[in-house]
Amino acid sequence: xxxxxxxxxxxxxxSFALVLKMLSKLRPDFGLPxxxxxxxxxxxxxxxxxxxxxxxxxxxxxxxxxxxxxxGKIYLAPANYHMFxxxxxxxxxxxxxxxxxxxxxxxxxxxxxAIAYREKMVGIILTxxxxxxxxxxxxxxxxxxxxxVQDPATAEVPTMPRAALKLVKPDMVLSPEGILDxxxxxx
Amino acid sequence: xxxxxxxxxxxxRTQYDFCDYCDSSISRRLQRIVEDTSMSFxxxxxxxxxxEGFKNKIVDDITVNTTELFRDPQLWISLYKTHYxxxxxxxxxxxxxxxxxxxxxxxxxxxMMHQMGLLDRCRSIGTDINPxxxxxxxxxxxxxxFNMFFRDNFDAVMKxxxxxxxxxxxxxxxxKADTMxxxxxxxxxxxxxxxxxxxDKAPFPYRVDMVFIRNVMIYFNDKxxxxxxxxxxxxMYDNAALVLGKQEALTSQMETRFSRMGQYYTKKPSM
Ligand SMILES: C[S@@+](CC[C@H](N)C(=O)[O-])C[C@H]1O[C@@H](n2cnc3c(N)ncnc32)[C@H](O)[C@@H]1O
Numbered sequence: 001x002x003x004x005x006x007x008x009x010x011x012x013x014x015s016f017a018l019v020l021k022m023l024s025k026l027r028p029d030f031g032l033p034x035x036x037x038x039x040x041x042x043x044x045x046x047x048x049x050x051x052x053x054x055x056x057x058x059x060x061x062x063x064x065x066x067x068x069x070x071x072g073k074i075y076l077a078p079a080n081y082h083m084f085x086x087x088x089x090x091x092x093x094x095x096x097x098x099x100x101x102x103x104x105x106x107x108x109x110x111x112x113x114a115i116a117y118r119e120k121m122v123g124i125i126l127t128x129x130x131x132x133x134x135x136x137x138x139x140x141x142x143x144x145x146x147x148x149v150q151d152p153a154t155a156e157v158p159t160m161p162r163a164a165l166k167l168v169k170p171d172m173v174l175s176p177e178g179i180l181d182x183x184x185x186x187x
Numbered sequence: 188x189x190x191x192x193x194x195x196x197x198x199x200r201t202q203y204d205f206c207d208y209c210d211s212s213i214s215r216r217l218q219r220i221v222e223d224t225s226m227s228f229x230x231x232x233x234x235x236x237x238x239e240g241f242k243n244k245i246v247d248d249i250t251v252n253t254t255e256l257f258r259d260p261q262l263w264i265s266l267y268k269t270h271y272x273x274x275x276x277x278x279x280x281x282x283x284x285x286x287x288x289x290x291x292x293x294x295x296x297x298x299m300m301h302q303m304g305l306l307d308r309c310r311s312i313g314t315d316i317n318p319x320x321x322x323x324x325x326x327x328x329x330x331x332x333f334n335m336f337f338r339d340n341f342d343a344v345m346k347x348x349x350x351x352x353x354x355x356x357x358x359x360x361x362x363k364a365d366t367m368x369x370x371x372x373x374x375x376x377x378x379x380x381x382x383x384x385x386x387d388k389a390p391f392p393y394r395v396d397m398v399f400i401r402n403v404m405i406y407f408n409d410k411x412x413x414x415x416x417x418x419x420x421x422x423m424y425d426n427a428a429l430v431l432g433k434q435e436a437l438t439s440q441m442e443t444r445f446s447r448m449g450q451y452y453t454k455k456p457s458m
Contacts, residue, residue: 062434064435095251095402097253112211
């Protein structure tokens with residue numbers, strides 16, 4: 001399927017409900033790995049993966065360190081770990097310092113994915129309340145990956161998409177429905 | 188010079204061997220050091236040879252020292268229900284915390300032992316590559332307000348185990364100085380020793396009942412992980428426990444020598 005090897009999605013405030021909705025409407029035969037990095041509240045450390053799994057026909061995992069990335073699975077950054085994509089197609093985790101008060105940091109996931117996948121990835125920034133993810137999306141764009149930013153007008157909290165738009169001229173600015181259509185039509 | 192060459196040369200000049208650390212993480216740490224110091228790899232290498240303090244600072248910056256009191260509360264509750272119940276009924280119980288950082292994991296374990304009435308039989312040893320964090324561990328003093336969530340972890344574990352314990356039973360809190368410090372009866376128990384897992388040849392003098400090596404090997408590549416686990420395996424009693432971080436698993440090569448018990452492993456008895 002397509003020239004792409006993975007879809008990487010970042011979001012924070014407001015993105016959880018959105019991701020749930022999108023995943024529930026995704027084609028069941030979606031053939032790429034979906035790698036998701038979402039901020040979570042400190043006290044809500046579990047439950048996210050279980051919730052996603054209930055709504056999605058794809059298998060949802062909170063990856064173990066050095067786990068191999070497989071098509072058709074959803075990888076959710078585990079609470080309190082940064083998640084990196086490695087050159088050899090595995091995931092690595094780290095507990096290093098927070099970045100912009102975030103762990104997991106979307107910047108780290110996107111930037112490492114940009115190096116690993118170059119032009120063969122789609123990077124998406126959704127609604128969110130801080131600026132994490134903008135730098136990472138720029139790295140994706142610099143490596144000629146395909147970039148999408150949620151239209152701030154449709155975002156519950158527009159700070160994150162706005163910050164991304166400040167740094168990057170994305171290939172597309174889309175509403176949630178638009179993003180879903182795009183993913184479902186990826187050939 | 189790329190980061191691989193830098194690490195080789197760093198090893199030659201300092202005895203610190205980071206060559207088999209995981210590529211992405213170490214290259215990012217090095218990039219940050221280059222940015223922060225505004226020095227090239229060559230300049231850094233020249234300076235570490237002559238400046239001990241600078242060398243220590245580089246080691247400090249390369250390694251990741253983040254930790255928590257009762258990190259991953261569920262783990263401690265499950266240990267209480269399982270392996271802690273199987274600890275030897277008499278004699279010394281030996282715990283080894285590898286990559287113990289500032290000691291909070293060590294103190295967490297000792298709090299559990301105190302609750303179970305086993306504190307007096309504990310030999311608790313924390314080791315780490317980084318002398319700076321071990322000094323903090325020995326002193327047992329931590330920032331308080333910044334670490335408020337330690338209390339949440341503590342309460343979750345005590346509740347999950349059915350213990351009736353207060354945070355203040357174990358830590359003296361100084362609101363003004365914004366510090367919390369392990370109480371003397373806790374503080375006097377553990378020994379903290381500098382040890383480099385990669386380069387120290389005879390790294391541990393005792394057989395152990397429980398080894399904690401959480402969030403340390405995520406920074407190592409598979410080859411180094413296997414080497415370290417083999418060494419640890421040789422120090423464990425039969426059926427002793429090996430505890431890894433929440434998102435860690437043994438490589439398939441090492442797995443056969445252990446039994447998986449949910450969140451931890453035990454050493455299979457030798458035939
Ligand atoms: C992220 S901390 C883990 C702390 C604690 N175990 C926990 O999970 O909360 C990793 C520790 O491993 C130590 N470390 C890294 N490389 C090491 C080596 N080669 N030998 C011994 N310790 C090492 C670091 O100095 C750091 O304190």
